[in-house]
Amino acid sequence: MDFSFNEEQTLLEDSVARFVQNDYGFEDRQKVVKSEDGFSTEKWQIFAELGWLGVHFSEADGGFGGGAVESMLMLENFGKGLVVEPYLATVVLAGGALKHAGTAEQKAQYLTAVIDGSKQAALAYAEPQGRFNLADLTTTAQKDGDNYVINGYKAVVLNGPAADFFVVTARTSGAQRDEAGVSLFIVRNDAKGLSKRDYPTVDGLRASELTLDGVTVAEDALVGAEGDGFKIVERVVDDGILAVGSEAVGCMEVLYKDTVEYCKTREQFGQPIGKFQVLQHRMVDMFMEHEQSKSLMYMAAMRMDEGYSPEAQKAVSAFKVQVGKSGRFVGQNAVQLHGGMGMTDELNIGHYFKRLTIIDTLFGNVDFHLKRFGRL
Amino acid sequence: MRRFAKQSMAQFSSQLMQSFSLLATKQTGIALWDDPTWRSCLLENNWVGASWPLSWGGPGWTSEQKFRWYRACHQSFEDYVEPPEIRDVGPCLQRWGNHRGRGLMAGITSLDVRWSLALFEGSFTPADFATKLASSWRLSGSKTQVRFALRADRLLVVAKQGEKFVLLDIASDTPGIEIAPMVGLAGDVTLAQIQFNDVLVTEEQIAGELESSEALRQLCYQTVSLELGRSGAIERQLVAARQQVEAGVAASAEFSSRLAELEIALQALVIMEKRVVAASATDVPSPIPWSLLQAQGLALQLEVGELVLDTFGYYALPYPDEISLHNEGPxxxxxxxxxxxxxxxxxxxxxxxxxxxDLYDIAAEELLSGADRVGMHEKIATE
Known part of the structure; x- marks a missing residue:
């Protein structure tokens, strides 16, 4: 029953919190979002210099050996600042796949570059027909001598426009929805036969649709054992859920606190609107939703650090359910309590709400994870 | 700590405790905490005043130990596990009792005397307090929602004397006292109304004094506050719901989904309780106002109750009191x-x-004022 952080974790949290507070103002963030890249390469280099891009990886791989708790602390603070730099896509997802299943050569070639900030990456796992089923794949990889030939289509690949390489899921055997037969491959962004359609997402990030038309990769591009990639993707996505969920908790904290402050100062009928009982109760509910999410975030992080097991998966799904429900409640009420201002692009409130809405959909929504929780 | 948890859980799961559990649900009119065997059990295990510090005569447990004990109790029993003299009267005398009042603690900790705290009135505004001790040492007025007054040997009555509030120690059979039962929703009689008709008292019966209306407010909060570990009660109810759903009686996607949602909400509540406990152990401000934690727990308890009822369908309708009166089976x-x-x-x-x-109003007051949340609720819950 110890919820305190050790010295290293506290230092990490302080460092990220300070950066977000002092160097990640909302107006600057908006300029970056509207830029061509959609994120700041300068800030990405700062992340690398501060060692944040290596927190997720083991010391043997050149990282700092952080676990789920460290990831939670970083992402919660990223959420407070609506950080748009592609930490999730590059470090947690694509980097995570290599961390869990990459060969020593793959780690040396790609992870080292991720950690020093010189390369960006993306995980291409979703397909239009699959919804949230990670095993539902029509993309295939067929053995051709010492190579694999990949054909198919990948949807909403986060950080697709900036990625130097992709970790792509493809079916090497089995039927369309079989868990067995899923394999992972590293595909460079200049691979012949790979085409992209880049676009912004609702929350200001960037994504791509990938078409793989006879993309040929060598055997050494295979990540993990052939046909055994489902477990890797499932693990990486659960890491991703913890990351975006933590981000959502940070978003909710800002929304709740900003709303309380606004209601204390905004006057109607000669008094602050925060004096109205019905609004007070709504704010109490917002606070409670945030605290419930935060509590389940702690539980999920602790379970993941204890080892990846059905209990950990269950805790992650419980967290995702709560974040989906709470995020919508807190976001919608923050917008409503801010009145007309809540809808405008100039105020940060709507941007947090949009991020929370996207997070609910990422990696499976409330319904999906409620079923998964019941099943596990 | 783990050994303690195992010990307490093992004791609760023993045959003896199971018989108490049955006893608690039987229609004997005896609450668990009023059963002589259970009272002996409390005494023998040094569980009297489990939340009390050593100086009060309690075991002096840490916040975590208290949490585990109460949670285990709630997991095992529907009834309160502590008698009202321990829940209500003892803490009141310890905080606001005078020398004589604290002298009454010996009878309380030995469980020899059955007490009830007569506190609430129709209006909870201190200025409207109508139970008054006149200069002639006559007590007049009425109290409502008095918990377990019908079984009390003695009453600790909060009365207004001039501008101050005093605690009076009065035998429940004193002439001029009328105690009328208030039948609750579940058919139980746990509450009573008490009328004081010129009851003669003496100065020696003054057992303490509340120095201000703020102290009176604190006493009210203290009396209605629930201890940490309420999640145990919800868990017990959820087990029943799960059994119903898994037995196929109420198997449906709808029930499975509701059950999963409530299990997740329960997990969140448990962690929130643990965060409050952990904060109190390290002397840092509580992350969550106690009032809100209570409101959340109670709301969840109601939701789980609704689910359990729904899973039973029509068989939730029979009224157990009437049926057991005729000694018929369920x-x-x-x-x-x-x-x-x-x-x-x-x-x-x-x-x-x-x-x-209203717990929400209290929480809103704490949240909006930005006050340090180591408020009275946390103190009550964790001390």
Whole structure:
């Protein structure tokens, strides 16, 4: 029953919190979002210099050996600042796949570059027909001598426009929805036969649709054992859920606190609107939703650090359910309590709400994870 | 700590405790904490005043130990496990009792005397307090929602004397006292109304003094506050719901989904309770106002109660009191009959918990004022 952080974790949290507070103002963030890249390469280099891009990886791989708790602390603070730099896509997802299943050569070639900030990456796992089923794949990889030939289509690949390489899921055997037969491959962004359609997402990030038309990769591009990639993707996505969920908790904290402050100062009928009982109760509910999410975030992080097991998966799904429900409640009420201002692009409130809405959909929504929780 | 948890859980799961559990749900009119064997058990295990510090005569447990004990109790029993002299009267005398009042603690900790705290009135505004001790040492007025007054040997009465509030130690059979039962939603009689008609008291019966209306407010909060570990009660109810769903009686996607949602909400509540406990152990501000934690727990208890009732369908309808009066077996399943009772009791608990002020209003006051949240609720819960 110890919820305190050790010295290293506290230092990490302080460092990220300070950066977000002092160097990640909302107006600057908006300029970056509207830029061509959609994120700041300068800030990405700062992340690398501060060692944040290596927190997720083991010391043997050149990282700092952080676990789920460290990831939670970083992402919660990223959420407070609506950080748009592609930490999730590059470090947690694509980097995570290599961390869990990459060969020593793959780690040396790609992870080292991720950690020093010189390369960006993306995980291409979703397909239009699959919804949230990670095993539902029509993309295939067929053995051709010492190579694999990949054909198919990948949807909403986060950080697709900036990625130097992709970790792509493809079916090497089995039927369309079989868990067995899923394999992972590293595909460079200049691979012949790979085409992209880049676009912004609702929350200001960037994504791509990938078409793989006879993309040929060598055997050494295979990540993990052939046909055994489902477990890797499932693990990486659960890491991703913890990351975006933590981000959502940070978003909710800002929304709740900003709303309380606004209601204390905004006057109607000669008094602050925060004096109205019905609004007070709504704010109490917002606070409670945030605290419930935060509590389940702690539980999920602790379970993941204890080892990846059905209990950990269950805790992650419980967290995702709560974040989906709470995020919508807190976001919608923050917008409503801010009145007309809540809808405008100039105020940060709507941007947090949009991020929370996207997070609910990422990696499976409330319904999906409620079923998964019941099943596990 | 783990050894302690195992020990307490093992004791609760023993045969002896199971018999108490049965006893608690039987229609004997005896609450668990009023059963002589259970009272002996409390004494023998040094569980009297489990939340009290050593200086009060309690075991002096850490916040975590208290949490585990209460949670284990709630997991095992529907009834309160501590008698009202321990829940209500002892803490009141310890905080506001005078020399004589504290002298009464010996009888309380030995469980020799049955007490009840007569505190609430129709209006909870201190200025409207109508139970008054006149200069002639005559006590007049009325009290309502007095918990377990019908079984009390003695009453600790809060009365207004001039501008101050005093605590009076009065035998319940003193001439001029009329105690009338208030039948609750579940058919239980746990509350009573008391009328004081010129009851003669002496100066020696003054057992303490509340120095201000703020102290009176604190006493009200203290009396209605629930201890940490309420999640144990919800867990017990959820087990019943899960059994119903898994047994196929109420197997449906709808029930499975509701069950999963409630299990997740329960997990969140457990972690929130643990965060409050952990904060109190390290002397840092509590992350969550106690009032809100109570409100959340009670709301969840009601939701689980609704789910349990729904899973039983029509067999939640039979009224257990009437059926047991005729010594007949259960109609449908006995669990269905107790489910409706649990739901009604939970509703009563919500009502009682809000007596000292709406929990949401209290939480809003704490949150909006930005006050340090080591408020009175946390102190009550964790001390």
């Amino acid at each position: 109609i449908g399943s006995s669990s269905g009959m107790t489910a409706s009772r649990s739901m009604l009791r939970a509703t009563e608990q919500v009502n009682y918990a809000n007596l000292a002020g």
